[in-house]
Amino acid sequence: MNVSIKEEVGNTYSDNDQFNNSKNSNEFIIEIEGLEKSFDGFKAVDGISLKVRKGELFSLLGPNGAGKSTTIRMLTTVLKPTNGDAIINNISLINDKNKIKPLIGVCPQDNVIFEALTAEDNVQFVGQMHGMDRVENELRTKALLEKMNIAGREKAAKTFSGGMKRRLNLVMSLIHQPQILFLDEPSAGLDPQARRLVWEFIKELKKTGMTIILTTHDMVEADALSDHIAIMDHGKIIAMGTLNELKKGSNNGNILDFSFYSNEELIKTKNKLEEIDNVKEIKELENNKLVISFTGGIKTFKQEILSWLDSFKTLHFREDSLEDIFLKLTGRGLRDN
C-alpha cells in the first residue's frame, strides 16, 4: 500500500535506490529499465529507470521539454523506444506491446477527441475499441459523463468549452476500467473549480486501486496527488521519492523569495545576505529576483533582515517546495524554461 511505499523507499535522489529497496518485484506493476528515445540524435528521454507499485499515483514532474510526455508515449505503446524496455504487468513493452494495450488508459496532453461526435459517442467509441459489451459500455459511459458533469449533451464535442473537452478527454481514458491510467497534464488549462473536480476524481480513482502515472509541471498538483514523484529534466530523472523524502533530501530549509525594483538593489541585498551565517544558498533569477534558503526560524530571520533592509519590491517567506527542490537541482525555476 501507499504508506508502506513511503516507508520502504530510501531517502536519496538516486533512482537505483528504488530498485534496491524492492522487497518483492511482483508488487511493481511498471518496471522501466534504461528507457531511451532519440529523435535525429537528440535524446528526448535519456536512459531512465524507475519502478511503479500497483495502486500508487506516480508523478513525473518537470518543465516543458523535460521528456515526460515522450516517456508516457513510449509506455502507452505509440512511440518505439530507441533503447531499454519497460515491463508492464509482467509484459515487455518491446516484445509484446499489443498485450499491454488492453491494460492501459491514456489521457493525452491535448484534448484528443472526435470533435464532430457527441460526448457519448466519443466515450462509447473507445469502449468499442476495447471490445466492451454494448450494454456495459452505455451504462458506464452515462455514469462517467454524469460524474464529470458533461452528461446529457447532444451537441457535438466541438461546441464544448475547454474544460468540458478536457474532462471528456479524461473520461475517454477510463471507460474500459484500465489497470493503469496515464494522465498527461490532466488539469492543464482548467479553471480552479474544474481543476479541483478533476483532482477529486483522480483521488477517487486511486482509491479503487488503479495505478496512475501522471505528468505535470505543476508542483501543487504533484504535491496534492502523488505518492511518488520523479523530477525530470533534459530527459533524465534528477530526483525521485515521496514528497517528504524529496524535501528532506534537498535540505533546503526555509525559503525567502525576494524581488527588487532594480539590479543595484538586488546586488546590495545579496552582498549583505552572503554575510549572514544561517543563509545556506542564494539563487539569482531573472527579473531581479532572489531565492534564499536559510536555516532556523522564519520569525527570527525576518526580524534580522528587516533591521538592515533598505528597499525591495516584494518579500515572501515560505517552507521548502518542489519548485525549490527543482531550483536546487537544476539551477533554474520550473517556469524559467
Place this chain on the structure above:
Amino acid sequence: MNSIDLKAWHIARKNVKEKIKNYGSMFWTVAFPILMLLVYKLAFSESGDDVGGMINGLTAFDVEFPGIVVYTIGMSTVTSAVMFSMSKKNGTLERIDSMPVSRGNVFLGAVLSETIFMNLQLIIVFVFGYGVLGAHFELAMLPLGYMFAMIYGVGAIGLGIIIASFLRSPEAANGFGMLTHMTLMFISGAFFPLDNNGVFFTPQYWIKQVYLQLTVVGNSFSDLMYRGSIILPTSNATAMPIWGGLLMIIVFTSLFIIIGVKIFQKKTSL
C-alpha cells in the same frame, strides 16, 4: 497490422457519423455530382456526330457520362487524404494506436466509410444522370459497372492514403488531393478524350473505358470479355478486350492500396 475484426465496422460507423455531422462536407458530397452533371449536360448536349462522330446514335453527353462517374468516385482520393491527415494532426490516430485495435482495422474502417459515401454519390449520379438528364444506359450491365467502379474507388482511397502519408495538415491534403485528382482526370482523358499514350498510365483511363463499354456501348458482358472492345486513344479501331482493362484497374487499385498502407505505416509508426 494484426487481425481485422468487428472494430473496423465501429471505426467505419464513427467515420460516417463524423462526416454526416460536417454539414459543409455533406452539402458538397451531394451537390458536386449534380453540378458536374449539369455542366456536362450543357457542354455535351449535341449528338456525337456533331462533335467528331465518336459513336453513332449516342450524344456526346452519353459518351462522356462515364467521366462523371470516374470523377465522382475519384473524389475519394481527396476525402480520404483529408481524413487520414486530420487523424494525424489532431492526434486521434495516435489515440487509437494506444487502444487494442490494429491498423488493419483502421484502414478497413476508412475504406468502408468512404465506400458508403462513394455509393451515395454514385446513386445521386445515376438517379440524376439517367433519370433526370436522360443519359443512355444499359440497365442490365449496371451491377458489373458498379462493381468495377467500386474497385477503382478503393484504389482512389489508396492514393489518398499515399498523399496523407506525406502531409500533416488536412488543408494541404485537400489542396494536394484535389490537384492530383484533377490532373489525373485531365491527363487520363476522362474529362475530354486525349490522343496520347500517357493515358495508359492512369487508372482513370481504364475505368472510364471499361465503364463506357459495359454500361453505354455494350449489352453483353461475355461478348465484351472476348472481343476487342476498349478504344485505344492511339487508334480509331477497338483493340483490347475488356478484361485487359479490368486487369489494369485491379493492378492500379492493388498498387495504390499496398503502397499507401506501407508508406503510411512507415511514416506514422514512430
